[in-house]
């Protein structure tokens with residue numbers, strides 16, 4: 561059971577809330593800065609950080625997740641360390657070694673591909689550079705964020721398959737495209753993971769039911785929190801990769817605790833993204849060490865909340881956003 565946005569008052573949430581504006585150290589998802597609202601509840605610090613373009617109807621589940629993490633029941637944790645992957649933004653191939661160096665001990669890398677304005681040749685060069693740093697024993701997955709048509713995906717994955725892919729994440733946008741692609745590339749040996757088809761879908765289980773993916777990417781904030789994400793994992797019956805939403809270390813700890821509560825994690829999790837931030841809200845960011853992060857709660861340094869405080873108008877915007885999400889929940 562989880563706490564829905566309607567059950568805790570806005571006053572409670574905003575009483576301890578801070579809005580931070582953190583710099584990234586490389587452009588990721590078109591962003592150079594990441595804003596997040598963080599607040600404290602009886603269980604510890606929590607985070608509400610839907611991307612700014614999301615409307616309240618979509619951001620609402622992120623608020624449910626944040627409230628659940630601050631006030632809700634703690635799941636039983638089965639492990640204290642979670643193996644994580646390196647996340648490689650759509651950088652030039654020459655920049656790959658420096659990016660990977662931020663993820664010490666990570667033997668799996670997720671590489672962004674199909675970035676708008678870039679070519680397949682750039683994707684191939686980036687993946688080749690990752691393979692040459694990781695060596696033959698490393699695992700490489702690519703994430704196209706739905707950027708390819710079925711035909712483009714078929715072509716691109718054929719070009720990338722020689723570098724040995726662990727899986728391709730959201731190669732196409734829709735469930736029916738994923739389904740078709742999956743049939744078309746059977747001979748290639750590349751698995752398909754669904755991300756947006758889970759976290760942005762009306763029904764997060766539809767992709768599993770359609771048999772359109774081999775595994776699911778599970779993100780705690782968009783799916784409404786740890787308890788709801790656990791239910792989705794149990795119902796889907798597919799292997800999962802728990803990933804971040806480019807959160808601060810607080811949101812990452814929500815993901816880490818979700819991963820720690822699952823009966824099985826057979827893939828490195830996409831929870832190493834504190835390494836993409838140039839600042840955080842804690843003196844002990846959840847940076848990968850020996851290829852893993854820990855599953856403890858995060859101690860916030862109030863000085864960092866002050867140093868990285870968002871401008872007053874942005875703070876007001878986030879506070880209003882919380883109110884708008886609660887209003888949607890109460891409709």
Ligand SMILES: O=C(O)CCC(=O)C1=CC=C[C@@H](O)[C@@H]1C(=O)O
Nearest residue numbers: 589647670803804805806830833
């Ligand atoms: O999975 C990872 O390695 C890190 C998380 C990550 O890639 C993402 C986080 C947030 C937004 C997304 O564009 C992106 C993703 O699509 O998976």
Ligand SMILES: [Mg+2]
Nearest residue numbers: 703729730755
């Ligand atoms: Mg993804």
